[in-house]
Amino acid sequence: MACRFLFAQSFFQFVKTLDILLQQIINGLVQGSVYSMVALGYTMVYGILGLINFAHGEIVMIGAMVALSVIQLLTGSGLPIFFILLISLMISMLVCMTLGYSMERIAYRPLRNAPRLAPLITAIGLSIVLQTLAMMFWGREYHSFPLLFTNSSVHIAGAVITEVQIIIIVVAMAMMGGLLMLVHHTRLGRAMRAVAESPSAAALMGVNSNNVISTTFMLGAGLAAVAGIMISANYGIAHYLMGSLLGLKAFTAAVLGGIGNLRGAMLGGLLLGLIESLGAGYIGDLSGGFLGSHYQDVFAFFVLIAVLIFRPSGLLGERVAERA
Amino acid sequence: MTHQPNALLKISGIEKHFGGLAALSDVSLHIQAGEIYGLIGPNGAGKTTLFNILTGLYQADGGKFLFGDIEYDGRSKPHLLARAGIARTFQNIRLFANMSILENVMVGCHVHTHTGIWGALTRHKNARAEEQQIAHRAAKLLDYVGITRAPHMLAKNLSYGEQRRLEIARALATNPKLLALDEPAAGMNATETDSLKTLLQTIRSNGVTVLLIEHDVKLVMGLCDRIAVLDYGKKIAEGMPQEVRNNPAVIAAYLGGDSRVE
Amino acid sequence: MRNALNIIKHHAPNEKRMAWLAFAALTLILLALPFAVDDLFGRGWVRVLDFALLYIMLALGLNIVVGYAGLLDLGYVAFFAVGAYCYALLGSPQFGIHLPFWIVLPLGALLACIFGVLLGAPTLRLRGDYLAIVTLGFGEIIRIFLNNLNAPINITNGPQGISMIDAIHVGGFSLGRTQEIFGITFPSVHLHYYLFLIFTLLVIFVSIRLQDSRIGRAWAAIREDEVAASAMGINTRNIKLLAFAMGATFGGLAGGLFAGFQGFVSPESFGLTESIMILCMVVLGGMGNIGGVVLGGILLVVIPELTRHLAGTAQQALLGKTVIDPESLRMLMFGLALILIMLWRPAGLWPSSQRRRELTSSASSPNA
Numbered sequence: 029m030a031c032r033f034l035f036a037q038s039f040f041q042f043v044k045t046l047d048i049l050l051q052q053i054i055n056g057l058v059q060g061s062v063y064s065m066v067a068l069g070y071t072m073v074y075g076i077l078g079l080i081n082f083a084h085g086e087i088v089m090i091g092a093m094v095a096l097s098v099i100q101l102l103t104g105s106g107l108p109i110f111f112i113l114l115i116s117l118m119i120s121m122l123v124c125m126t127l128g129y130s131m132e133r134i135a136y137r138p139l140r141n142a143p144r145l146a147p148l149i150t151a152i153g154l155s156i157v158l159q160t161l162a163m164m165f166w167g168r169e170y171h172s173f174p175l176l177f178t179n180s181s182v183h184i185a186g187a188v189i190t191e192v193q194i195i196i197i198v199v200a201m202a203m204m205g206g207l208l209m210l211v212h213h214t215r216l217g218r219a220m221r222a223v224a225e226s227p228s229a230a231a232l233m234g235v236n237s238n239n240v241i242s243t244t245f246m247l248g249a250g251l252a253a254v255a256g257i258m259i260s261a262n263y264g265i266a267h268y269l270m271g272s273l274l275g276l277k278a279f280t281a282a283v284l285g286g287i288g289n290l291r292g293a294m295l296g297g298l299l300l301g302l303i304e305s306l307g308a309g310y311i312g313d314l315s316g317g318f319l320g321s322h323y324q325d326v327f328a329f330f331v332l333i334a335v336l337i338f339r340p341s342g343l344l345g346e347r348v349a350e351r352a
Numbered sequence: 353m354t355h356q357p358n359a360l361l362k363i364s365g366i367e368k369h370f371g372g373l374a375a376l377s378d379v380s381l382h383i384q385a386g387e388i389y390g391l392i393g394p395n396g397a398g399k400t401t402l403f404n405i406l407t408g409l410y411q412a413d414g415g416k417f418l419f420g421d422i423e424y425d426g427r428s429k430p431h432l433l434a435r436a437g438i439a440r441t442f443q444n445i446r447l448f449a450n451m452s453i454l455e456n457v458m459v460g461c462h463v464h465t466h467t468g469i470w471g472a473l474t475r476h477k478n479a480r481a482e483e484q485q486i487a488h489r490a491a492k493l494l495d496y497v498g499i500t501r502a503p504h505m506l507a508k509n510l511s512y513g514e515q516r517r518l519e520i521a522r523a524l525a526t527n528p529k530l531l532a533l534d535e536p537a538a539g540m541n542a543t544e545t546d547s548l549k550t551l552l553q554t555i556r557s558n559g560v561t562v563l564l565i566e567h568d569v570k571l572v573m574g575l576c577d578r579i580a581v582l583d584y585g586k587k588i589a590e591g592m593p594q595e596v597r598n599n600p601a602v603i604a605a606y607l608g609g610d611s612r613v614e
Numbered sequence: 615m616r617n618a619l620n621i622i623k624h625h626a627p628n629e630k631r632m633a634w635l636a637f638a639a640l641t642l643i644l645l646a647l648p649f650a651v652d653d654l655f656g657r658g659w660v661r662v663l664d665f666a667l668l669y670i671m672l673a674l675g676l677n678i679v680v681g682y683a684g685l686l687d688l689g690y691v692a693f694f695a696v697g698a699y700c701y702a703l704l705g706s707p708q709f710g711i712h713l714p715f716w717i718v719l720p721l722g723a724l725l726a727c728i729f730g731v732l733l734g735a736p737t738l739r740l741r742g743d744y745l746a747i748v749t750l751g752f753g754e755i756i757r758i759f760l761n762n763l764n765a766p767i768n769i770t771n772g773p774q775g776i777s778m779i780d781a782i783h784v785g786g787f788s789l790g791r792t793q794e795i796f797g798i799t800f801p802s803v804h805l806h807y808y809l810f811l812i813f814t815l816l817v818i819f820v821s822i823r824l825q826d827s828r829i830g831r832a833w834a835a836i837r838e839d840e841v842a843a844s845a846m847g848i849n850t851r852n853i854k855l856l857a858f859a860m861g862a863t864f865g866g867l868a869g870g871l872f873a874g875f876q877g878f879v880s881p882e883s884f885g886l887t888e889s890i891m892i893l894c895m896v897v898l899g900g901m902g903n904i905g906g907v908v909l910g911g912i913l914l915v916v917i918p919e920l921t922r923h924l925a926g927t928a929q930q931a932l933l934g935k936t937v938i939d940p941e942s943l944r945m946l947m948f949g950l951a952l953i954l955i956m957l958w959r960p961a962g963l964w965p966s967s968q969r970r971r972e973l974t975s976s977a978s979s980p981n982a
Binding site for chain 3: 142143145154161164280
């Protein structure tokens with residue numbers, strides 16, 4: 029009885045506060061686009077090598093940190109803000125792509141025929157090294173990420189969306205659209221899909237699979253750099269540990285959508301963002317106040333587990349029938 | 353057909369679809385205890401699919417089969433069918449590559465042994481006896497299929513022909529009533545094929561019924577008591593080797609189907 | 615045929631005597647170790663030894679899941695947490711319950727085992743890397759619950775954790791304080807060392823016995839080829855669950871010992887980093903090989919300690935000043951060590967006997 033009453037009450041609140049719902053959806057979409065961009069990096073590498081690139085989250089962090097330093101360096105130089113942003117974005121992407129390339133060369137390529145878990149350990153090692161280096165460079169403190177735009181915002185039906193958030197969503201959608209075009213409509217994309225399907229067959233057809241793999245790592249790293257800048261700009265904070273949890277969530281998103289599948293990673297990222305945001309907003313109401321918003325992360329994992337139990341290869345993943 | 357008291361396996365009306373594609377439609381076969389039964393047909397005819405249903409790796413969309421006295425709906429778990437007495441080998445060899453050849457065969461003994469955690473920890477008398485017994489049995493089976501390598505050698509280091517034989521030894525270790533072999537002669541040279549033929553005859557004479565998918569027509573014709581031909585998921589012929597060899601539908605299926613064009 | 619039966623026979627008597635000698639020497643070394651370490655390096659290092667033993671137990675437990683059965687579990691620390699919190703809740707002022715050690719420890723192991731089965735049952739259909747992420751999710755869920763179950767009802771005391779946990783004691787004999795036995799003074803850390811040593815040896819014994827048994831072969835078969843294993847009559851679901859349950863039991867056991875040793879538990883000790891650290895021990899040492907896993911456990915506990923001590927002093931000696939702060943240098947060296955060891959020996963420092971066998975047999979086989 030009491031339970032039903034509580035539920036009715038919370039449902040009432042739910043309807044009453046549509047503007048809060050809208051706000052949660054907007055926040056979820058922003059966070060989700062960042063997850064999607066990072067998830068693409070995981071899914072591309074997995075699709076081609078069958079490998080979880082555990083250090084990918086650290087690239088996101090390095091991307092944010094490098095951009096931060098460049099912006100700090102150029103602020104006061106009199107350059108227009110748009111120009112500063114563009115330069116920092118380019119430098120950050122360049123650094124991250126170099127990093128992605130070297131990572132693959134140093135830690136993964138020598139282990140391509142090694143036991144399955146060996147590259148996982150080198151990835152963890154890389155992750156620790158990158159984190160420590162970042163800590164030595166940028167210190168342990170939280171850096172406030174400079175406000176790049178005016179603090180102006182748009183009001184929609186009681187919900188607020190800032191300019192930064194609009195830019196994040198637009199840029200993310202544009203970059204992801206670009207990636208899809210690249211993979212499905214260019215020579216390089218065809219080579220990538222061929223290597224993912226069968227490296228040996230692709231090699232017979234004259235595709236240089238090493239180059240394709242390097243390019244994949246660089247593409248993923250470039251997206252990660254942009255994602256790092258986005259998330260720092262959105263929250264106004266950058267920190268040397270920001271990459272690990274973000275990476276974990278993004279990987280979760282990639283699995284949710286069906287790892288190895290580009291559209292799956294995008295969908296998974298957006299969904300995860302929405303689930304987290306809505307879950308955090310309403311978990312208290314739904315559980316009658318028993319569970320608070322700090323259960324946000326649990327929510328994401330519960331959804332993941334539920335999805336995988338009913339659809340073991342993710343939302344858009346192919347059902348891989350065991351070949352006998 | 354008339355009543356057959358000795359039928360070991362009666363397959364009736366098995367159906368399997370992959371999406372819109374009918375991989376098997378209304379396939380029925382009777383296999384007698386003690387015979388060597390060949391299953392042939394062009395690539396993609398559904399032979400391996402039928403194997404996978406019989407051994408529980410695929411679930412049938414319809415039909416049933418009677419093995420011994422028990423009826424199965426084609427949706428049972430693989431380990432139950434193995435326990436019931438159907439053992440198989442795989443077209444693309446699936447050995448436990450990083451285990452020794454002796455251990456590979458010992459895994460086959462799993463079904464008929466019982467040592468659990470407690471036995472493993474205490475190694476009590478029964479557990480030790482069981483372990484020793486299956487090691488002996490495995491060694492004998494290696495001998496039986498003609499593998500003369502050191503028993504601790506890893507399975508993946510065997511030659512191709514030996515790997516195929518090891519798969520047979522492993523399957524025999526489950527003590528099957530029906531041994532289902534998926535292209536056992538694939539990739540073998542003439543000498544190896546000959547000794548395989550002898551091995552299969554020995555296996556049959558020891559009381560194990562053999563169901564064989566094979567592309568080597570000479571081997572099939574010389575070895576099998578009866579043959580069924582599948583084409584596009586349907587049984588198009590069944591009978592003694594000579595009957596099948598002269599069946600126009602079979603010839604058409606193998607030569608490219610001019611009779612069907614008419 | 616004769617060859618095949620040879621391996622069942624016993625070793626030559628000479629070998630047997632050597633084995634006994636080695637065994638006796640090892641026993642002496644293990645017994646004397648805490649005193650030697652105490653004298654040479656100081657008491658802090660005996661504590662490091664105790665932790666090394668705990669982590670060896672954990673690594674061996676995970677080895678059953680990952681090394682034997684080939685199931686990648688990234689949330690293994692959850693079982694460690696279950697054991698530790700079980701001990702902490704039933705033997706501390708938190709609820710005023712003070713059950714004896716010999717009840718709480720098995721209870722924690724049992725509870726962890728049940729958790730292993732509960733978490734395993736719905737997930738074992740998943741393929742390799744999907745299983746990894748789901749176990750990771752479960753690990754995080756347990757940690758987050760531990761962190762937040764202090765309101766509205768205070769069960770776990772949240773991020774502050776539970777302190778003043780009862781020391782491990784049997785009757786009136788407590789491991790929490792210095793004891794004198796036969797005129798020899800045993801400080802608390804030494805006493806824990808011996809207790810942990812006994813449990814570690816027990817875990818090693820169980821691991822060895824399981825590996826070389828019908829169950830162990832079934833695990834290996836599933837790891838090598840699940841489809842073929844099921845076609846050979848192995849009930850893959852049950853056998854995988856058994857691996858999960860055994861691994862979890864060891865985790866719960868180590869957790870209970872940890873809680874009693876530390877006297878304090880908090881969610882911080884049970885994060886993803888710990889799961890990954892334990893996985894590193896297993897893979898780095900040599901997956902599936904007990905010696906390798908033990909080695910991995912020792913290295914990954916001792917190396918960071920060693921670098922922590924050396925990083926500062928070595929810089930002082932070489933450069934006369936501290937250029938990089940020792941903590942950073944330590945993490946840097948640790949990360950680099952993981953990468954270099956894996957590049958140098960992809961199968962781990964001490965790979966399983968299977969791989970060694972592979973080397974010897976390919977050397978003797980003509981077509982290799």
